[in-house]
Amino acid sequence: xxxxxxxxxxxxLALSRLLTQVENETAQGYAALEELFAHTGKAxxxxxxxxxxxxKSSLVNQLARYYRQSTDGRSPCRVAVIAVDPSSPxxxxxxxxxxIRMKDLTGDPGVFVRSMASRGLLGGLARTTASxxxxxxxxxxxxxxxxxxxxxxxxxxxxxxxxxxxxxxxPGMGDDIQAIKAGIxxxxxxxxxxxxxxxxVENSERALRSxxxxxxxxxxxxxxxxxxxxxxxxxxxxxxxxxxxxPFWATPIQRTIATQxxxxxxxxxxxxxxxxxLKQSGEWVYxxxxxxxxxxDSLLQEALIARWRETITESHYSxxxxxxxxxxxxxxxxxxxxxxxxxxxxx
Amino acid sequence: xxxxxxxxxxxxLALSRLLTQVENETAQGYAALEELFAHTGKAxxxxxxxxxxxxKSSLVNQLARYYRQSTDGRSPCRVAVIAVDPSSPxxxxxxxxxxIRMKDLTGDPGVFVRSMASRGLLGGLARTTASxxxxxxxxxxxxxxxxxxxxxxxxxxxxxxxxxxxxxxxPGMGDDIQAIKAGIxxxxxxxxxxxxxxxxVENSERALRSxxxxxxxxxxxxxxxxxxxxxxxxxxxxxxxxxxxxPFWATPIQRTIATQxxxxxxxxxxxxxxxxxLKQSGEWVYxxxxxxxxxxDSLLQEALIARWRETITESHYSxxxxxxxxxxxxxxxxxxxxxxxxxxxxx
Numbered sequence: 001x002x003x004x005x006x007x008x009x010x011x012x013l014a015l016s017r018l019l020t021q022v023e024n025e026t027a028q029g030y031a032a033l034e035e036l037f038a039h040t041g042k043a044x045x046x047x048x049x050x051x052x053x054x055x056k057s058s059l060v061n062q063l064a065r066y067y068r069q070s071t072d073g074r075s076p077c078r079v080a081v082i083a084v085d086p087s088s089p090x091x092x093x094x095x096x097x098x099x100i101r102m103k104d105l106t107g108d109p110g111v112f113v114r115s116m117a118s119r120g121l122l123g124g125l126a127r128t129t130a131s132x133x134x135x136x137x138x139x140x141x142x143x144x145x146x147x148x149x150x151x152x153x154x155x156x157x158x159x160x161x162x163x164x165x166x167x168x169x170x171p172g173m174g175d176d177i178q179a180i181k182a183g184i185x186x187x188x189x190x191x192x193x194x195x196x197x198x199x200x201v202e203n204s205e206r207a208l209r210s211x212x213x214x215x216x217x218x219x220x221x222x223x224x225x226x227x228x229x230x231x232x233x234x235x236x237x238x239x240x241x242x243x244x245x246x247p248f249w250a251t252p253i254q255r256t257i258a259t260q261x262x263x264x265x266x267x268x269x270x271x272x273x274x275x276x277x278l279k280q281s282g283e284w285v286y287x288x289x290x291x292x293x294x295x296x297d298s299l300l301q302e303a304l305i306a307r308w309r310e311t312i313t314e315s316h317y318s319x320x321x322x323x324x325x326x327x328x329x330x331x332x333x334x335x336x337x338x339x340x341x342x343x344x345x346x347x
Numbered sequence: 348x349x350x351x352x353x354x355x356x357x358x359x360l361a362l363s364r365l366l367t368q369v370e371n372e373t374a375q376g377y378a379a380l381e382e383l384f385a386h387t388g389k390a391x392x393x394x395x396x397x398x399x400x401x402x403k404s405s406l407v408n409q410l411a412r413y414y415r416q417s418t419d420g421r422s423p424c425r426v427a428v429i430a431v432d433p434s435s436p437x438x439x440x441x442x443x444x445x446x447i448r449m450k451d452l453t454g455d456p457g458v459f460v461r462s463m464a465s466r467g468l469l470g471g472l473a474r475t476t477a478s479x480x481x482x483x484x485x486x487x488x489x490x491x492x493x494x495x496x497x498x499x500x501x502x503x504x505x506x507x508x509x510x511x512x513x514x515x516x517x518p519g520m521g522d523d524i525q526a527i528k529a530g531i532x533x534x535x536x537x538x539x540x541x542x543x544x545x546x547x548v549e550n551s552e553r554a555l556r557s558x559x560x561x562x563x564x565x566x567x568x569x570x571x572x573x574x575x576x577x578x579x580x581x582x583x584x585x586x587x588x589x590x591x592x593x594p595f596w597a598t599p600i601q602r603t604i605a606t607q608x609x610x611x612x613x614x615x616x617x618x619x620x621x622x623x624x625l626k627q628s629g630e631w632v633y634x635x636x637x638x639x640x641x642x643x644d645s646l647l648q649e650a651l652i653a654r655w656r657e658t659i660t661e662s663h664y665s666x667x668x669x670x671x672x673x674x675x676x677x678x679x680x681x682x683x684x685x686x687x688x689x690x691x692x693x694x
Contacts (some may be wrong), residue, residue: 292668292671292678299679299681300686304652305647321636335643
């Protein structure tokens with residue numbers, strides 16, 4: 001059964017089924033992604049990342065509610081939430097009170113909440129999250145909030161999908177700890193100090209600000225090669241001629257108290273300012289292009305490897321690997337003998 | 348000037364120069380790596396990873412001192428330290444007192460300390476650290492300690508180089524924070540609670556133990572595809588037929604007070620037990636093989652992409668990318684038209 005037509009028509013059940021197909025990486029799911037691709041590229045993907053205990057789920061909840069209201073004369077957005085954090089109330093991982101609070105959203109037909117069980121496979125998780133975001137995008141969800149726990153490779157890769165990445169902190173997590181997050185800060189477009197009514201908020205803000213100052217303000221060129229192929233994307237990009245985006249986005253620090261809905265509107269305004277920056281600077285197109293290029297590069301890699309695989313026998317490959325393991329040949333010698341067959345074929 | 352002969356003969360100045368060449372990824376450096384490859388595969392690479400403030404530099408210092416002593420009837424090891432953490436006293440980033448303490452090691456000809464400035468490029472850092480470890484290995488250093496800050500993609504990739512990975516914690520870092528480290532715990536072969544004389548040590552140990560218990564004891568198969576190509580390594584490994592290692596290593600928790608040299612011998616014993624496990628279970632060979640295979644796969648990818656690049660003109664590639672960006676074609680359609688030229692050539 002083809003699900004793409006009903007998904008485009010707004011059928012929630014079809015959407016839910018398609019998300020499952022994509023999460024399971026079925027052939028049908030991939031075929032549907034191909035069909036839906038022409039409808040993508042419109043949604044604003046917002047990553048919300050932070051440690052457990054920072055209250056980022058409540059913040060996602062409030063942002064979703066905010067976007068569902070008709071504010072500033074704009075019509076309410078349709079909002080999708082993809083929760084990748086296994087400890088998130090959205091995924092049923094948190095205490096009951098939190099889960100109930102999240103129920104705010106579940107009756108609203110303009111909101112679709114989808115949680116993903118972490119599946120161990122880092123790469124797989126980033127890829128399926130990207131695919132799900134594409135489906136929500138094609139299905140007409142204008143805002144896609146992706147909630148991740150914000151530590152580890154998979155989460156950073158997932159954050160790279162986003163147009164705008166919020167990094168959520170909370171006061172009183174210890175100054176030593178701030179430094180551990182240097183890697184996370186690099187991906188922040190907006191820093192949020194949630195639970196801003198708790199003691200230590202001044203210290204946290206000061207620590208974050210000094211870290212922001214330390215990270216000498218580099219031109220905001222595309223720092224996210226996307227699609228999880230972080231290293232390869234830059235190295236393998238065959239034709240780098242991307243346009244340079246306009247220079248700067250100064251990462252702001254926003255204070256919120258999500259449980260009291262304090263600061264939500266101000267945060268949404270900062271998110272909107274970032275969106276405006278992305279569009280006006282050309283970085284929206286730049287990021288989209290770089291993301292698609294990285295996706296294409298990774299498809300290309302897979303195809304080239306698959307093609308190469310047909311040129312070498314298993315026993316030949318195994319012999320080469322054994323010689324390498326025994327240090328009888330060097331890595332480049334191994335490479336040469338693996339590629340001999342390809343040469344023989346192509347000439 | 349060829350540096351490999353003097354490096355193999357124990358010339359420290361030549362070693363230092365070669366490390367710089369490799370760090371700068373020069374052609375000479377790569378040529379030397381090829382020449383030295385036959386001499387690698389003997390060193391025990393120990394990753395020491397943890398947040399700033401856990402005292403991991405002091406711990407590395409004590410471990411290096413320990414291995415320099417002739418204990419248990421074994422002759423003293425030659426020890427290399429690669430400090431990748433920019434806040435490490437080894438790299439000059441920490442307060443003066445720490446730096447002076449580290450001087451313990453600098454007069455000892457059996458110790459070589461090398462610090463690496465973090466260079467922004469994640470992939471590059473992991474690759475050059477791997478190359479440096481290979482050089483120390485070839486140069487006859489039996490123990491190579493790699494110190495990393497333990498957060499972010501680069502650090503996890505670097506930790507994957509190690510045969511044995513220590514994850515260092517300290518008491519009083521807050522229970523909320525423990526969860527953020529779930530990703531790091533996955534790579535731990537030994538958990539160390541340093542500063543074990545500080546309050547909160549019981550809580551920390553309980554928290555860590557419950558996290559260890561939660562992470563259902565999976566068979567200790569090779570979970571580290573190595574070489575920084577984390578995702579690709581698994582996907583692209585053409586012939587997975589690696590032998591299965593013996594089932595289990597139960598991650599121990601060791602308490603230390605590095606500043607007082609308390610617990611160093613016990614920690615070294617745990618490290619030695621892990622080494623014995625690696626050798627007896629066959630996992631040493633297994634990890635070595637998987638690491639070399641990942642390296643080979645990544646060389647292969649680069650070679651295949653380079654070869655493909657010659658088959659397509661820049662303008663053709665750019666046209667395809669623009670069509671994709673405009674959503675006129677799908678990713679798989681883009682892939683097909685990029686590969687047409689290859690087909691035309693090979694048929």
